Amino acid sequence: MSDAMQETGAVLEARKAYNETLRIKADQTRATWFPITIMILLIALPLLQFTGNYNYLLHMVLLTASYVALASSWNILGGFAGYISLGHNVFFCIGGYFAGMLVARYGWSGIALAPLAGLVAALFGYVIGLITLRVRGPSFIISSIALVMIARLLFDHWKFVGGANGVTLPPTELSVQWAKLPYYYAMLFIAAFTVWCSYKIKHSKFGLGLRALSKDEIKAEAAGIDTRFYKVTAFALSAFFVGMVGAVWGEYLTYIRPSIFLVILIAAYMVLMCILGGKGTIAGPVIGAILLTAFNEFFVATMGASELNILGTGVIMAVCLMFFPHGIVGSLARKGRLPRILNWD
Amino acid sequence: MEQIIQVAVLGIGLGGVFALMGAGLSLVFGVMRIVNLAHPSLIIGGAYLAYWGFRIYGIDPLIMLPVCALVLAATGVLFYKVFFERDAKSATYSEMTVLLTFAIAMIVEGALGAAFSNTQRVTSPSYATDAFFIGNVFIPKGQLYAGITSIVIIGLLAAFLKFSRLGYAIRATTQNREAAALLGVNVNMVGLMSFAIGIGLAGAAGALTSFVFSFFPAKHWEWVAVLMSLVVMGGMGSILGTVVAAFSLSIVAAFVGTWIGSTWSTMTFFLALFLVLLFRPQGLFGEKPELV
Amino acid sequence: MSDFLTIKGITAGYGDGPAILDDAKMTVQEGKVHCIIGPNGAGKSTMMKAIAGMLPLRKGEITFKGENIAGLRPDQMLRRGIAFVPQERALFPKMTVRENLRMGGYILNDDKALSSRIDEIFDRFPILRERADQHAGTMSGGQQQTLAMARTLILRPDVVMFDEPSLGLAPKIVREMFQIVRLIADTGVTVLLVEQNAVMGLRHADWGVVLDLGRTLFEGPSAEVLADPRIQELYLGGQKVA
Known part of the structure; x- marks a missing residue:
């Protein structure tokens, strides 16, 4: 009873604060034009190639886009439903390997295969979710780590997919100047699609159900939400987008091997980007992805060593968690200071 | 038959070390509800301490063990003060702390890597490569000593929890934090002490690890999932459960390693974890499922 | 008043x-x-x-x-x-009845006094003596409530x-x-x-x-x-x- 009262109090307070910010920002509605403008600029960006070699820039945008997609899809499960997965790179791997093997063996195109790779990843996500989503909180997190270890063991020793050495994919036949473009556009499209979908999900009845079960699963169940179906579906959806990114990423790198996909750092990045930007918001994972890419470039450029990179990532993550648990977008929104251009929710 | 005994003996030896690793983890979880993903990285820290003690001063790792335990216990106190001594009432406490420990694991790994490079190390006291024979059963001395030391430490831990005043307070806080506070237990102090003891156990395990396994800074990821599986299987927070799971699974893993192939022996732990999640989500010794 | x-x-x-x-x-x-x-x-x-x-x-x-x-x-x-037993009875389910009573006297910090007080409690509530070494969580609701109430008396x-x-x-x-x-x-x-x-x-x-x-x-x-x-x-x- 006491908890319920406490919660009611908290809800009322939150509602009051929310109404207040609504009043203040009555004219500051969603700034949809901003992401659309950015998108148009990014689509036009490769025109620079006519003026010189901007491959590094394109690579950075492509990398950021893939992080945006990874973070936004992690956000569907971790941000909306509140299930923290430290093993989402397994679906990155499944997508990458599924497309990669078809590319290597049958010469298909990885980009065209991306949606299919996503579906395969989603199918795995659904089945795995049926097992691991039986538990919540710490046990779920642990099961997600175990998942990575299982996948790593399997892929490291699976002869058909080349074991630990992986498989080399045929390089693209385009000239150096244009070689990155198909992947650039594919990744950009996937990132935009993921963000758009996560927006749609958040504002659907499904998304509302997810947020309800993240607050209190038992009450959500009592309110008539089929929590099991909801969370397993969220898991599968989240795996779908991650799988698509994997498919394009593998072909872009021209090789697939377990050590690209199944390292704990990738899983850590997905979580970190969401925490950094603001878990459960739409713009948060995007901001987080941009910042993380920038941090990484900075660390690699200044310190080089991967140990320091790990150390730096850990420090940033710890500082964020301790002092800004709601992330940049979340914290600003709570204070009612979120710039209009970042209000995508 | 001899082979079966042989494999079981090896399994028991490793089981002791894993049990010691898991016991500290389980203790911290029980009292603080923190899943300490940094625990294995701190074990590696303890292993480095023992390694350098041996390399520079020629101190036997078994003698270094109390030193490792104390240094790591102090580290535990430091981490507790810096990272965890804050309001534990946040609704997302368990998620937030688990991510925080994940970050700490990266910090420890990065720091160890920067300091000692990623070379594989192993402490090599004379017994590490020596062995006894009972009939045809071969018992490596290193594993035997490590196993026995682990069992002794776990026995001491159990006696401490069962009989000492602080042990009472720790058990009480684990079972019902609010009630313990109501009876005058300083639960914050108990949290700090359990952290110190838990991480101290990681240090002790590290000293043993240093001559049983070869190690390097990133090695802890291999153990995270194994140790966490033990804790989930034992029933989050049940030290007895963790120890039972450690011994039984290590023996099974030893057989899997011998008969199916050594690469698959760790798979035993993960598969067991998933089976437990499927059929008994609360763990072997847990009472209610962790669905809060 | x-x-x-x-x-x-x-x-x-x-x-x-x-x-x-x-x-x-x-x-x-x-x-x-x-x-x-x-x-x-x-x-x-x-x-x-x-x-x-x-x-x-x-x-x-x-x-x-x-x-x-x-x-x-x-x-x-x-x-x-001033002692309090909250609604949830506040027992330690995996500690024995005797251990629960010892926790009741946690702030006493005096083993001898504690043991004799526990004996007094056992004299007043014989059912608890019968169950002294049983885990509190395995007793019936009434026995658990008795234990919870008796536990407050340890501190007199x-x-x-x-x-x-x-x-x-x-x-x-x-x-x-x-x-x-x-x-x-x-x-x-x-x-x-x-x-x-x-x-x-x-x-x-x-x-x-x-x-x-x-x-x-x-x-x-x-x-x-x-x-x-x-x-x-x-x-x-x-x-x-x-």
Whole structure:
């Protein structure tokens, strides 16, 4: 009873604060034009190639886009439903390997295969979710780590997919100047699609159900939400987008091997980007992805060593968690200071 | 038959070390509800301490063990003060702390890597490569000593929890934090002490690890999932459960390693974890499922 | 009305939430059984938590033996002789009965005294001696409640507070619980209890306190409370009380 009262109090307070910010920002509605403008600029960006070699820039945008997609899809499960997965790179791997093997063996195109790779990843996500989503909180997190270890063991020793050495994919036949473009556009499209979908999900009845079960699963169940179906579906959806990114990423790198996909750092990045930007918001994972890419470039450029990179990532993550648990977008929104251009929710 | 005994003996030896690793983890979880993903990285820290003690001063790792335990216990106190001594009432406490420990694991790994490079190390006291024979059963001395030391430490831990005043307070806080506070237990102090003891156990395990396994800074990821599986299987927070799971699974893993192939022996732990999640989500010794 | 325990004008709530208790008070007489009744959400449990120091007071005064004790921590209350058993019984399910009793004397920090006090408890509650080495969580609800109440006596408190000791127990066991309450009061310990079953609670009490909407509506000798027609209608379910 006491908890319920406490919660009611908290809800009322939150509602009051929310109404207040609504009043203040009555004219500051969603700034949809901003992401659309950015998108148009990014689509036009490769025109620079006519003026010189901007491959590094394109690579950075492509990398950021893939992080945006990874973070936004992690956000569907971790941000909306509140299930923290430290093993989402397994679906990155499944997508990458599924497309990669078809590319290597049958010469298909990885980009065209991306949606299919996503579906395969989603199918795995659904089945795995049926097992691991039986538990919540710490046990779920642990099961997600175990998942990575299982996948790593399997892929490291699976002869058909080349074991630990992986498989080399045929390089693209385009000239150096244009070689990155198909992947650039594919990744950009996937990132935009993921963000758009996560927006749609958040504002659907499904998304509302997810947020309800993240607050209190038992009450959500009592309110008539089929929590099991909801969370397993969220898991599968989240795996779908991650799988698509994997498919394009593998072909872009021209090789697939377990050590690209199944390292704990990738899983850590997905979580970190969401925490950094603001878990459960739409713009948060995007901001987080941009910042993380920038941090990484900075660390690699200044310190080089991967140990320091790990150390730096850990420090940033710890500082964020301790002092800004709601992330940049979340914290600003709570204070009612979120710039209009970042209000995508 | 001899082979079966042989494999079981090896399994028991490793089981002791894993049990010691898991016991500290389980203790911290029980009292603080923190899943300490940094625990294995701190074990590696303890292993480095023992390694350098041996390399520079020629101190036997078994003698270094109390030193490792104390240094790591102090580290535990430091981490507790810096990272965890804050309001534990946040609704997302368990998620937030688990991510925080994940970050700490990266910090420890990065720091160890920067300091000692990623070379594989192993402490090599004379017994590490020596062995006894009972009939045809071969018992490596290193594993035997490590196993026995682990069992002794776990026995001491159990006696401490069962009989000492602080042990009472720790058990009480684990079972019902609010009630313990109501009876005058300083639960914050108990949290700090359990952290110190838990991480101290990681240090002790590290000293043993240093001559049983070869190690390097990133090695802890291999153990995270194994140790966490033990804790989930034992029933989050049940030290007895963790120890039972450690011994039984290590023996099974030893057989899997011998008969199916050594690469698959760790798979035993993960598969067991998933089976437990499927059929008994609360763990072997847990009472209610962790669905809060 | 002496300066034994005075509870006046207390206002309290959870976190930043609304005040659950709003200017509540009650009169406590040494050695008597006091029963707080009222509908769900009236603030009965909150009142006990506030007195026990589990909830910060926003306003109000609690004095005990002339000392202002408002705002003290639960363990400080305990040291001054005020013990509390919350609704959930607050046992340690995987500790034995004896270990639970030892926890009851945790702040004593004196093994010998503790052992002899536990023996006294065993003399008064033989069922606990029978179960001494059994895990508390494996006992029946009534036995668990007995243990929880007995555990407070280890520290020989002046005041004990029980939040709904009858919760979830069969009627026959409930009567036993009230007998225990009476037994405790007979040794000179002041008892405060919250009871959902108002008629039952008042019958076993000396003093009745009616709480609603966080305020004290009425208090008086329990016979008077039981006999009051307004209270009968509003809070006793219109039952005829002989």
